[in-house]
Structure formats: structure tokens, C-alpha cells
Amino acid sequence: MLATATAQNHAANVALVGQPKREVSPAGNRIAESLKLINDTLAVTRRLLHAGDSVYEAGERFESLHVVNSGIFKLVNLSPDGREQVVGLQFKGDWLGFDGIATGRHSCDAVAMDTGEVWTVRYDSLLQASARQPALMAVMHGAMSREMTRDRDALLSICTLPADARVAEFLHNWASSLSERGLRTDQITLRMTRAEIGNYLGMKLETVSRALSRLARDGIIEFSEGGRRDVRIPDLGVLSACVQRCVAPEGMLQ
Amino acid sequence: MLATATAQNHAANVALVGQPKREVSPAGNRIAESLKLINDTLAVTRRLLHAGDSVYEAGERFESLHVVNSGIFKLVNLSPDGREQVVGLQFKGDWLGFDGIATGRHSCDAVAMDTGEVWTVRYDSLLQASARQPALMAVMHGAMSREMTRDRDALLSICTLPADARVAEFLHNWASSLSERGLRTDQITLRMTRAEIGNYLGMKLETVSRALSRLARDGIIEFSEGGRRDVRIPDLGVLSACVQRCVAPEGMLQ
DNA sequence: CGTAAATTTGATACGTTTCAACCCTCGTGG
DNA sequence: CCACGAGGGTTGAAACGTATCAAATTTACG
DSSP states (O other): OTTTOHHHHHHHHHHHHTOSSOOOOHHHHHHHHHHHHHHHHSOOEEEEEOTTOEEEOTTSBOOEEEEEEESOEEEEEEOTTSOEEEEEEEOTTOEEOGGGTTTSBOOEEEEESSSEEEEEEEHHHHHHHHHHOHHHHHHHHHHHHHHHHHHHHHHHHHHHSOHHHHHHHHHHHHHHHHHHTTOOSSEEEOOSOHHHHHHHHTSOHHHHHHHHHHHHHTTSSEEOSSOSSEEEOSOHHHHHHHHHHHHSOSOOOO | OTTTOHHHHHHHHHHHHTOSSOOOOHHHHHHHHHHHHHHHHSOOEEEEEOTTOEEEOTTSBOOEEEEEEESOEEEEEEOTTSOEEEEEEEOTTOEEOGGGTTTSBOOEEEEESSSEEEEEEEHHHHHHHHHHOHHHHHHHHHHHHHHHHHHHHHHHHHHHSOHHHHHHHHHHHHHHHHHHTTOOSSEEEOOSOHHHHHHHHTSOHHHHHHHHHHHHHTTSSEEOSSOSSEEEOSOHHHHHHHHHHHHSOSOOOO
16 A cells, blocks of 8 residues: 555645644544554553564564554564565554464564554454454454555565665655654654665665665755754655656656 | 475475375465365355466455465556566465455456466455354465565565575475475476566566576576476475575585 | 567676765763 | 764765666467
């Protein structure tokens, strides 16, 4: 959804401008309602984590699923020979731990990128509760399905977009994720180093840095006066147009 | 699983050599038992497809899931601007259609790569049957979980391996998939063009061709006398060692 | 059998990585 | 208070791997 719904999201943002009271997007409602349902029908264990803490690690026995209530978490896949790859970023309402269901052991690390809270639910008790409350199962299946779609969109970007466009789309997706959750999208704080962003996008940190510099030079993004960790996005539409420009064969004024 | 279980799979193959009667691997049992359970407890619609036929297409309304009974199917993700990416290959026992659960519409195409059969089950009736037969739900969740893990392993390869190693690992994974299903792994027939393989692996067809030529020159694979569509793999261990060699920093004899 | 598609291979162009130098910020301790 | 060091970030120049373009060859198929 993230990668493909650029036009729609932009339209939704534009529509929001005229609203005096902040209206939550449909996706935002979905997330809020899902969290409410989980909270109401399950005995969750709340767990507070700080940057660098891991919710679970590869190889650990799988017993529970976790729902992100706040903060941002990265999923890191590791190969036996030491290569590692950030394969997902999870925001509020996203789930952690599905990778463990099949084998009974987790196949990647889930790490907090800043202070955040997860709600932990034993998988077996979730299944039991789902029998009484089918909506619960629907929420879980929806989360799994959405995650698969999102991962595939990420793969599409990595395989078909040049570095600059990947970085632009990354920023756009981050802003969209915030937007879905009713947060402001014009000013975003990346909780990742250039190296982490690069790993996630399949490029080196220098390439990320250069791409960001070019985006800033072209006025598509702006760095806050302080550090270069905060990014201002004057216009989300311009950002996604920038992605399209990288893809377009040649001279397309439109 | 595919990408990370190289050593184990090889060990399993070696163990099989001494057996006079063909023994099915643990994964093979899982697959056979899953198909049996589905067949016994659900009213499936069997559907025969030929190369190029699609099980479903992006945008289509989601109503059913499909289990591959024979043949190989590719999942193709499309972007609004026309880029397309093979994001998965599904073999016997794998499922098709999970991407539609979240939104009620499919987000990619599922296309037969040769003649094959899928068993189609309405999602709602599957949920009902799962209430009576929890093992059914376990099979479905296992399939989803396994697919997520496999996709992440593919992403890891694409982002961290050079072209030659990606092709070598692709062949190894293909052979492993056959092995899991009790099929011979020394002689495999790729049902994909170089362009399709390249798309799946995030490279151009010429690069695939060169990589295959190098593997053949080094004796790691052999082409059958007929076309270059059939590949013989004398030793799966040598193939995965070849992947490691590409990753190793420098001079590591062992 | 003839034609279109697929494959291989070479030469060159291009984008990203690599290596390196430098800058900035921030927390620490002399 | 400021020197200092560490980690993160930026930028340039050169090296590298893959893409692109082009041609020749083989294969598939009506």
C-alpha cells in the first residue's frame, strides 16, 4: 500500500488542509480501532523499549506476537555469513513476530529505533480469543497481508528505481505512514542514520547522503537549521513527482 | 527458509543417497500432509492453468485463496507507472492470494509459468472450516509466515550479494524447493526466460546469461545437450560454496 | 522450413561503491 | 571553559560492477 498509493494519499492530504479540526484518515481509524479491539479483548503485556532494545532476536523461540503501540521498530534479517539487511520498518498498529509462526523460531531481529511500547500477546491465547471474537482474527490477517504487500512494494522499488528515487520514495512513505496515523507530515524526524537508511534501501550511506543533498538542492526537501536528521517536506506531491521523473524515459513535460 | 537452510538441505540430500526407497524430507511431509488436510476438510475447486494464465490479477476483487497442487507460479507486482517486478515464485504446497486479504483487492498478478493446478478455496469458508478444524488455520498461518520469511531472504540476497552469487543462490533455492518436494535436484528445468530470472533477481537478462556462462565455465553447473533451459547441478554443496566465495572478504582457502 | 523469440558475447557507458579527507555536533574531562 | 575524541555526515576522485547497445547465433514454433 505504501508505495502504490501515492496519488491517493496526496489527495487525502490536500483534502485535510481545509478541515479546521484534524480529521483522522481511514487508515488511521483502522489502526485506532484495531488497537482498541486488541486492548479490549486480549490480556496484553505492555512492554516499554528504548533505542537499540530488541523485542525478539533471530533464533529465539516463538511464543508471542507483538503490536506496536508507539515508536518505530526495524526488522533485521541476518545471513549465516554475517550479512544483514533491514527488511521492514514497523509503525504504530503494525505487528511484530509473524516470521516465527512457521518454524516456531524467529528468523529475524526486531529492534526499537527509539523509545516505544509494544503490546505482547501469546500466540496461542490470541488464537483462542479469535475463536470467540472473529474480528480479532481479521485484524491479524489484515496485518499479515498488509505487511506482505508492503514488503513487495519495497522490493519493487529496490529493483526498479535508481538511488535518488528510492530515497525520495522512502521519505514519501515515511510521511505517508505518519499521515495515516494522524501525525504531521511536513516536518519529519528520521530516527535512522544514513547507514541504516542505506541498508534498508539497498545502497551505501554515501549514496543516501548524496541523494538527500540533491533533493535539498532542488528544494524538494529542506533540512532543519539544527542537525540534518530533521527533514521538512514542503510538498508531498512534488516529492512523488520527483520519483516519477526518475522513471520517465525522457522529455515528458506533461 | 530457502535462502538460509543451505547447509541443512544439502545434508538432507546426502542422507537420502543411501536410501533404496525414496524418503520424503520433513518439509516434503509437511507439504503432503497440508495438501491432504486441505483436500479432506475443504470443498476445493480444482483449476488447471497453462503457461501465461493468471490465477488472479492486481485490482481484482479478493474472495479466495489458492493452494498450488502442481506447477510453478510467479507473483508479479506492478507500479502505477508501469514498472513490474517478480516478487515471488510459488511451488507445490505454497499459497496464492494472501495479498488481497487486507484491502479486499489483489495487489499483484499470480501467473502460471507452465501447466499446473491450483485448489481454490473461498476465504470465508476457509475461516469457517478453521473454526472446526484448527489445524487448517495452522497450515494457513504457516504458509503466510513461511512466505514472509522467504521474501525477506530474497531481499537480503538482492541487497547484499553480487550478480553471480544471486544467480547461484537462485539455482540452489530452486533445487532446494524441488528437493523438499521429493523431486530430483541434480537436473532442473528452468521454466523462466533469462529476462524473467533477471527481473526476479534484480538484474538484466545479459547479466544472468553471463553469470550462468561463468558458472558453467567453472564446472559448477552444466547445460544439457539440448537447450540451455535445462541445468545440471553436479554438487549442490559446491554451488552454495560458490555463493560464500563471492561474499568472503579475501583469501579464505578452507 | 522460415520467422520471431531467446540467448550469448563483446564493447562501451553509466551509476554506485570505495576510499579518503574534512566538517560538524555533542558529551566528557582536564 | 575549552580541549578533546567519537560518531555521524558531507563531498570529491577513482575504481568497480552492472546496464546498455549492438551483433551474431541458437532455439522455438506455426
